[in-house]
Amino acid sequence: MSFDVSNFVPTPESIPPAQVSYQQKQLVGLPVNIHPLNPFPFILRAALVYPNKIALAHPDVEYPVFYTYSVWAQRIQNLAYALIQAGIRPGDRVAVIAPNSPLIADAHFGVLAARAILTAINTRLTPQEVAYILDHSGSKLILVDRDCMHLVQGSSIPIIVSHDTGRPNDPYEDFLRAGRKFSAEKGWAGLDVEPDENAGAILCYTSGTTGRPKGVLTTLRGSYLAAVANVVEGQINRDSTYLWIVPMFHAAGWTFPWASVLACATQLTIRTIDYPLIWKHFLHSGVTHYCGAPTVQIGIVNDPAAAPLPNPISAIIAGAAPTAHLIGQLEQKGITPVHVYGLTWTYGPFTRCYDQPFWKDLPLDQRAKLMARQGQSFATAQEVRVVYPPKHDGDQELVDVPKDGRTIGEIITRGNIVMKEYFRDPEATRKAFRGGYFSTGDLAVMHPDGVVAIMDRSKDIIISGGENASSLAIEQELASHPHVLEVSVVARPHHKWGERPMAFVILRPEYTPQWTGKHDSFGEELKKHGRKRLPGFACPEWVEVVEELPKTSTGKIVKTSLRARVAKL
Amino acid sequence: MSFDVSNFVPTPESIPPAQVSYQQKQLVGLPVNIHPLNPFPFILRAALVYPNKIALAHPDVEYPVFYTYSVWAQRIQNLAYALIQAGIRPGDRVAVIAPNSPLIADAHFGVLAARAILTAINTRLTPQEVAYILDHSGSKLILVDRDCMHLVQGSSIPIIVSHDTGRPNDPYEDFLRAGRKFSAEKGWAGLDVEPDENAGAILCYTSGTTGRPKGVLTTLRGSYLAAVANVVEGQINRDSTYLWIVPMFHAAGWTFPWASVLACATQLTIRTIDYPLIWKHFLHSGVTHYCGAPTVQIGIVNDPAAAPLPNPISAIIAGAAPTAHLIGQLEQKGITPVHVYGLTWTYGPFTRCYDQPFWKDLPLDQRAKLMARQGQSFATAQEVRVVYPPKHDGDQELVDVPKDGRTIGEIITRGNIVMKEYFRDPEATRKAFRGGYFSTGDLAVMHPDGVVAIMDRSKDIIISGGENASSLAIEQELASHPHVLEVSVVARPHHKWGERPMAFVILRPEYTPQWTGKHDSFGEELKKHGRKRLPGFACPEWVEVVEELPKTSTGKIVKTSLRARVAKL
Structure with missing residues (x-):
């Protein structure tokens, strides 16, 4: 990694006290051997172990910032206190509308540290759609990037704007400063710990093809376990650098904001998908991992800036199956494709196409056919089944299709890596949870080797x-x-x-x-x-x-x- | 890896049916997004994804065995059914007394699959001590290796002996065969799923210096999360081979029976610590990880069979701090020392001495001093504190010592990686859980960088x-x-x-x-x-x-x- 951090000075409020403690307030009333699962305290451990390591780099803006783990942790603490001072209470919703940048990365930790729920809003929506989501979610505060102001104009909800500078006089920095002041240096021990690991974490609205967007609510426990799975599956570690290409507002960035911190890795944010910039970072910033849909991967491998990589990179691909051509192009560039499958309802990826040792001897075309399948359960996910569609409304019976690679059914799953509910929509939740499983709406076959392969969305x-x-x-x-x-x-x-x-x-x-x-x-x-x-x-x-x-x-x-x-x- | 498996044929009962399903019985009554954490089903996912991969190799006996994941999973299922047929009910204790071998590896999965608790007994104890443990634990069945028979002679508890052959006519194989028959091919879906993740998992008796041994009871949730931590910290993956040196009866083998399976790695068991044999496997069996106390590490590096390694190996060291000399010797041999710290009460390791990037430029002596410290919390562990000893009996106040690297206090911790209780000893449990934390009895200082360094056991x-x-x-x-x-x-x-x-x-x-x-x-x-x-x-x-x-x-x-x-x- 080679960021020029020499010109960057964090705000005074971003500097932790000399005698910093990362100890949380003690939870009373729980057994000694139970601590509620929650992904936000990953930052406390990382800041304790690697205080001076770059946790978050945001280099390609007028005012680049490079936060070490100790500085970033302090900023997250400031954000939590600022939210509490602004009246945010446990279970309240706080909205964020921003491209990939420190603001939205902070929010994935700071909002949870304040025991609130993060409503992460897609920046490509219309102001009307955003207004609907703000209203339906009952968000009490909006954290908004300067470029997304037009989406919230006229809203009666309090707004905190970030100019994405990390410098004094940025309104977001003023907000953090107020939080630090309000905390009176009570530090982490001054914040209540959420005792319920099944409390809400992230609220993402999915824009269906018909009707109003629905709010997918995830839990702290699910977020923790999904992040663990991404570390295990992605083999992310303290030597890794994760480049942000998937928007963080999309299914909590597939839980990579937390997974990267659990692994004590470095995260690198860029505001837009800019292929020459991506290649600059591939070649010069020590990037080891990124996620993206095939269409983004196509853009990457076909960009004229493509050049031999100094180190291997893992490309985690979801959203559609990579073609043989794309797999060949990625591998030729030194990028290892990892095909995963998931949905907003499943914290992003929950299956992976695990390559078998003998695949490496197959011709690319055959290998690509095998790799294009959606695979098998992730480390912390429960079983994936393919079942016949319901025979009538209210049919709760789940019958698996034969493992013949031909009979089409619907993918269903259950367990810790499934959303908690549709926010304020018990009827939609009930429909989504037919027979005690979550119905994905994806049509697939089950191969004899237990591998799921999507044939289509039912409507496609x-x-x-x-x-x-x-x-x-x-x-x-x-x-x-x-x-x-x-x-x-x-x-x-x-x-x-x-x-x-x-x-x-x-x-x-x-x-x-x-x-x-x-x-x-x-x-x-x-x-x-x-x-x-x-x-x-x-x-x-x-x-x-x-x-x-x-x-x-x-x-x-x-x-x-x-x-x-x-x-x- | 290069095991000669050509001469090995699993028993007919070890072969899964052609249409094998790894789907468990559906738990009713729990929300769709909750699945109880339990490490045993790791084997179901591994068998689905890598059915033909060697999961467990036991090569250095008269009758070597090499179980693939699909075969091993079937044997574990047979064991679970055999236990149920033998009258084992949820929460019952099943004892195992064996050196590292398939029997005790099976037990870590099969006993949990039967919803029972595994009492893992140290093979070095006297028959009197073993009798006490069997009695105190109320174990209803004993799984015993042929070489440990003398420890249970005269016991009135039913005994199943393994001759460690994996061949027909071995009494243990007869037991498994009976289980397969009893299951009537109902398979995994025929076994009830434990709905409570805080149910007991492993019961290990620690021989204190005074008084009777005490039973340390762990939970399914803790075992799951500790295994996850060992995968993340050890960077174990499907290309790894874990060599068993630490006895599996010791703190559930530090959760590596499960961690290895979560990572879809290969486990290699040897019955005794035999340095030339260890080197044979280092050099020819693709070993990538092993755990051991410094004294074992000393034996390894000083053995005449030591030779340059074909691939790097991680040595996970606990039990005492490695000396500079030992660290130097390990590194010279191509072995990377990872210093961790833990106890039976904490599922084995729960802290790690995380090396900092700048350490690599230090002279060995200085680096070794830093590496000899016990470190900071593991990925899924909660905070580690060093507090002043209690002022009087019943003192519940916990006051941290200053982070000065000098003031001695006691290490305490809490959270998911702490035992549930002393089995049938609420008074001892109460004493161990002073102030809502587990008191380790280890005396230590807290360094300014938040790193714990043990000075001594309080009695030493x-x-x-x-x-x-x-x-x-x-x-x-x-x-x-x-x-x-x-x-x-x-x-x-x-x-x-x-x-x-x-x-x-x-x-x-x-x-x-x-x-x-x-x-x-x-x-x-x-x-x-x-x-x-x-x-x-x-x-x-x-x-x-x-x-x-x-x-x-x-x-x-x-x-x-x-x-x-x-x-x-």
Whole structure:
């Protein structure tokens, strides 16, 4: 790692007292051998063990900051006291709206230290959507980045703005200073400890395709155990540097804010997905781990700044299966792809495609097919099952599909790595927890080796001539065409077959000129390519070459937009 | 790894059914997002993910066995059913008396799978002590290795003997076969799941210096979280091979039976501590991790079979602080020493001496001084404090000593990595849990960097001329003499000073001839060496050269024996 920290001076309030103690207030009434699981105190241990290590680096802004563990811990403590002074009480919700930056990293610890719940809001939403979430969550305070102010304008809830400077006179720094003053140096021992490990931790609103967003509430215990799993699965340690690409507002950044601290690693935040910047850090900042959806990974490996890496990097991939082409490109760059699967409802990843020793001898194409599967339970997750869909409303019976790699059912799971509930929506919670399991809504098969492979989201399945065609499976095959950079497939109504697949394709830059003005010819070629690989009912009937695909903030393709476009054809 | 498994065939009952399912029975009555923490199901996930990987190798016996994860899981299931068939009910105690071997490894999973508590008994005890433990624990069944039969002769409790063959006609194999038959292939789904994560897991009797042994009862939750910590701290993963040197009956093998399985690693058992055999496995079996007290480490590095290692090995050291000389020797051999500290009461290790980046530039002697300290809390442990001893009986007040590296107090801790209770001894439990913390009985200082350093067990302190002399500190200094292999120091009554230190020394083999018949002269030289390094009151008044030191099964020096010897002088 080689950050130039020489020009950075933390604010006076960020400096812990000389005789700092990381001891928490003693919880009374619990047995000696029980301490409630909670991920926030990871910071106390890290600050005790590695006080002078860089915990959080935020270098690519006008005012870069580099917080050591001892300084960051003090700032988190200040935030907790500032929140309490602002009237935040146990169980209250505090909202944060920010790109990846110290503000939102702080919030994942400081809000929990104040025994409150963090409402992490997607920065790509509209002001109306944000207003709905603030109202539904009953958030009592908003921590907002300077660039997200337009989302909360007119709100009657108190707002603390961060200009992302870490310097005096930044309103957020004023807030922290007030917290330090209010604490009267009572320190960590002055903060009450949350006695209930099943209390709420993070509240994330998921924007469904229909209806209002729903609030997914997680617990302290689940956050702790999911973070543990990410350390174990990712083999993160004190020599690791985690680069933030996935937004922290997305499923608590898959619990990596806490996992990185449990491992005493360094976190590096960048405000936007900027491929040359990512490569700068890959090459010069000692990055060892990052997470991202395949579409982001495609951007990374195809960026002109790509160069041989000084050290191996683990790419944790979720959101969709990586293609053979992408896996090959990542490996060629010295990046090890780790394919995981998860949802906001499961604290991010809860399964992993565990590669078997013999895979390394297989040709890339075969290996990629195996690696594209969603895998098996994470270290601290419970079993993953694939069951037949409910026969009628209220059906609680769960029957596993055969382990044949063919029969499609729905992925369900339960246990510590599942959300607590939909906030203030017991009816939706009841529906999501059919038969004592959480229903993911993802359609999958179970392979004979116990590996789950997603076929599609239930709404993305294409019913073509009465057959179920998996849009994902079609995409996987079309993506193997050497001229295809990205592809997305949705159903389009068909007079004879009911539905037929339509493919939207982005060409690789080097092949774009060749097909200019000849998109129809390319479409024919791609359909021919598909016919060699797919059953007839799954072959795309239409191909459209596009310059970009609609995507969410986490890089997932928004199929509802494509379907809306198809509806107008 | 290179075990020759070609000649090994598991018993028919060890082979899982073709359509094996690792799904447990669904727990009803708990929220969807709660699953009780329990380390035994780690085997279910490992068997699902890596069915054909060697989980447990036991090569150095007449009938070597090599169990894959799928086979081992089936054997554990058979054991659970066999125990239930034998009348074992939830919460019952099942005893095991065995050296490191598959029997005791099985028991750490199978007994928990039957919802029973494992009473793990030290094989070095006398039949009378074993009888006391069997009686006090109320164990209903004994699993015993062929070599420990003499310890349970005449017991009225049912006994299952293992001849450690893994072959048909071994009584233990008959027992497993009966379990498989009894299960009627109901499999994992036929076993009830323990709903209470705070239920008992392991019952270990500690032989105090006075009075009867006491039963330290741990919980499923604590075992799970301690195992997680050992995976995180030890960086154990699916490429690891853990060599068993610490007896598994000692504090559940520091939770490594479970930690290794959580990491999907391979475990390798040897029945006795045999240095040439250890080196054989270091050199040829892909060993990556082992645990041991310094005295075992001394034996390892000084064995003639020592040779350059093909891959780095982590040596997890506890029981006493490693000396500079030992650290140097280990590192020279390619073994990385990791100094941890713990007790049976804390599931084995709960602190670690975390090396700081700048240490690597220090001379070995200085680095060793820093590394000899006991360190800071483990990943899942709570805070470690050093407090003044109680002023009077029943004193519940806990006052931390200053962080000055000088003031001696007692180490206390609390939280998930602390025993549940002394079994059937509420009075002793109450005493051990003064002020809501567990009192370790270890005397230590707190350094300014928050690092705990043990000065002594409270009973090992030497009160010389009114000063407290730490026997450990004296030993550390005497061990720096190049002719000293091992040294132990105890108090000996003195007419003028009350007590004075007496040192018992083993000479290095290469220097032994030089001092033959001249032990007194060596004593003078060692005292001179000590006077340069120690305050006057801590200098040994007497030195005795011995050929061996009395040791426990885990390699700890038994100071009570030395004190008994001193009393006769």
